[in-house]
Amino acid sequence: AQSVAQPEDQVNVAEGNPLTVKCTYSVSGNPYLFWYVQYPNRGLQFLLKYITGDNLVKGSYGFEAEFNKSQTSFHLKKPSALVSDSALYFCAVRDISSGNTPLVFGKGTRLSVIA
Amino acid sequence: KAGVTQTPRYLIKTRGQQVTLSCSPISGHRSVSWYQQTPGQGLQFLFEYFSETQRNKGNFPGRFSGRQFSNSRSEMNVSTLELGDSALYLCASSRDFREAFFGQGTRLTVV
Numbered sequence: 001a002q003s004v005a006q007p008e009d010q011v012n013v014a015e016g017n018p019l020t021v022k023c024t025y026s027v028s029g030n031p032y033l034f035w036y037v038q039y040p041n042r043g044l045q046f047l048l049k050y051i052t053g054d055n056l057v058k059g060s061y062g063f064e065a066e067f068n069k070s071q072t073s074f075h076l077k078k079p080s081a082l083v084s085d086s087a088l089y090f091c092a093v094r095d096i097s098s099g100n101t102p103l104v105f106g107k108g109t110r111l112s113v114i115a
Numbered sequence: 116k117a118g119v120t121q122t123p124r125y126l127i128k129t130r131g132q133q134v135t136l137s138c139s140p141i142s143g144h145r146s147v148s149w150y151q152q153t154p155g156q157g158l159q160f161l162f163e164y165f166s167e168t169q170r171n172k173g174n175f176p177g178r179f180s181g182r183q184f185s186n187s188r189s190e191m192n193v194s195t196l197e198l199g200d201s202a203l204y205l206c207a208s209s210r211d212f213r214e215a216f217f218g219q220g221t222r223l224t225v226v
Contacts (some may be wrong), residue, residue, distance in 0.1 A: 032213060043119075043205055043217035051213060090158065094212065100163075102148065102171040103207075103215055107157035 002027040002095040006106035013081045014114050021076040021089050021109045029097020033074040035065055038088040038108075047089075050074060061085070081113045117142065119208050119218035127224045133194040136221045140187050140208030146170070147189040148215060149181060152203040161204075164189055193223075201225045 003026045013019045025031055032051055036044040048059025055067045065076045074091060091106045120139040128134050140147050149161040160173040164183035181191040187208075193200055201224050207215035 034214060036217075041222075043121075043219045044207075046214050046216060049214050096212075100170050102160045102163050102173070104160060105150075105158040 002031070002093050002101060002104050004091050004093050004104055004106035006089075006091055006109045008109050009107075010110045010112065012112045012114060015083055016080050019078050019081040019085070019111065019113070021091075021111060023074045023076065023091030023106060024072050025074060025091070025093045026072065027093060027095040027097070029095050032094040032096055033065075033067060034092040034094075034103070035059065035063070035074075035076050036090045036092065036105075038090065044090060047076070081111075083113050083115050086111055086113045119206055119216055121204075121206050121218035121221050123221060124219060125222045125224075127226060128196050130196055130198060130225055132196050133192060134196060134223060135190055135192045136204055136206075136223075138189045138191075138206030138208075138218060140189070140206075141210075141216055144208035144210050144216075145187050146209040146212060146215075147183055147187065148207045148209070149189070149191050150205045150207070151175075152205055152220070153201075158205070161191065196225045198225050 005024045034049045035047040038044050050057050050067045058064045088108050090108050094103045095101045122137045146165045148163040151159045162181045163171040167183045178194045183189045203220045205220045207217045209215045
């Protein structure tokens with residue numbers, strides 16, 4: 001079965017500094033990988049996805065993520081953090097090689113950007 | 116283009132009661148998934164439906180059930196509510212099992 005690990009419950013970064021939110025995954029076949037963001041009392045907003053092709057994926061609001069197959073990682077990055085980026089971030093994976101499998105989420109990482 | 120609509124947004128129920136939550140997917144999306152979000156457990160997968168058929172089911176007791184209608188709208192039902200069922204219930208729709216788009220959620224409080 002597929003799984004996702006987000007090793008950090010909380011990430012703190014100063015405004016203007018680069019940010020990284022880590023994600024590793026486990027699938028038996030090929031993955032579709034996603035990042036979502038959640039603001040308080042809201043649903044999840046889609047940020048970006050890796051389906052196939054370039055390992056560096058660019059998404060909404062200046063975020064990007066790098067797919068690393070050998071390390072089974074899909075870390076979320078942004079060159080310069082904004083206070084408004086403070087939110088809860090979820091990494092998700094779907095194993096597309098194993099027939100009918102659901103989209104599975106990590107436990108989330110709370111990002112706090114300090115002015 | 117309208118997004119995923121979940122109703123109601125907030126709900127307060129008493130232990131032992133049952134509840135039905137509704138989800139209208141984005142037009143053209145035939146897949147609907149449901150998740151339970153709690154502070155301690157994160158996002159737990161409940162069900163996934165495609166064209167009225169349950170495609171996947173998570174590890175939840177039989178008190179949790181769902182269905183999808185021919186217009187792709189979906190409902191989930193929880194019977195004999197327990198305090199631990201208090202959570203944010205999220206619905207997501209997808210066109211092709213790639214990215215899923217989420218509704219605002221229904222906040223269920225069981226007292």
